[in-house]
Amino acid sequence: MPEHPRTSREVRLAAVPSGIPRPEDFTVAEAPVPEPGPGEVLVKNRFFHVFAALRTLIGGSVEGAPFAGLRPGDPLFGPAIGEVVTAPAGGDLRPGELVAHWRGWREYAVLDAEGCEPLGAALPDPVAHLSQARTAYEALTRAQMRPGDVVFVSGGAGSVGSMAGQIARLLGAGRVVGSTGSPAKAERMVAEFGYDAAVVRGAGPLEEQLAKAAPDGVDVLFDNVGGEDLRAAVAAARQDARFVLVGALSGQMSDRGGGTTSPVELDSFQLIVKQITMIGYSNPGRAGVDAEWLDRFAGWLRSGEIAFPYVRVPGIENAPRALHDMMSGRHLGTVVVALED
Helix, strand or coil, X not given: CCXXXXXXXXXXXXXXXXXXXXXXXXXXXXXXXXXXXXXXXXXXXXXXXXXXXXXXXXXXXXXXXXCCCCCCCCECCECEEEEEEECCCCCCCCCCCEEEECECCECEEXXXXXXXXXXXXXXXXXXXXXXXXXXXXXXXXXXXXXXXXXXXXXXXXXXXXHHHXXXXXXXXXXXXEEEECCHHHHHHHHHHCCCCEEEECCCCCHHHXXXXXXXXXXXXXXXXXXXXXXXXXXXXXXXXXXXXXXXCHHHHCCCCCCCCCCCCCCCHHHHHHCCCEXXXXXXXXXXXXXXXXXXXXXXHHHHCCCCCCEEEEECHXXXXXXXXXXXXXXXXXXXXXXCCC
């Protein structure tokens, strides 16, 4: 076995927070580097994604979710890119290869070899495997987005929304409007990420802002937020509008509660009269690599038709602060912790 440290650092939940998690709610602890057993791979993580759904897992998760909640003392987890250190003899994996998996928030991880997804060199930047572009594409497809549609993306500056606006444009949307909580982010959404207009929470009634930004109404809602954004979309919806619910940031980013509920009051008469179709989309949590999707995404990246905005935070010791900053709305795009030497 090649030389590697005897200990590995990992981020653990120290206490269940009240409100937005703070850095002091976590510890960066040392643990022995795990030894792989038969059929297992040891990987050294290079990057992992800091994602909003951790707020729900920290709060105990919700019934039917693909992942159980976290308890104090548990290490965090999430999408990661790791470099193979050791792999079973005779298998398909080789030391030095990059793989996608779900045991981030630690420096080293042991994985089932069959559950590792080799990344290859399809994408120009391996960090792009942590983008939410595939989620955005699949959800828009589920909403049966058609060329010429007016698309409203709530939470349009986040890790999912920053990709959804661009992909809606590439799929032929006639107009793309996004929402955000920051005027500065709104400017960047229009300048850099395919949006025709952006509405800003807190800058006036969202329903009125959306009516001005999408005067002909909304055909498709890509909803990351719920709450006021969802109510505004119902008011702006055209006949036979299609809504796909992807996230619940109004609950997850709230400074109250545990991030496990996201209640909203809607006028059901409007849903009926406008014949709005509303469906939920949940990424199944796979790290699987689809060759056809990768070819399309790689082509968009290389041609410059799409950009992957992300914030790179160096060092696992800074991961708790990165989580707090992301949930406080400081960053635009995807937040990635880099563990490279």
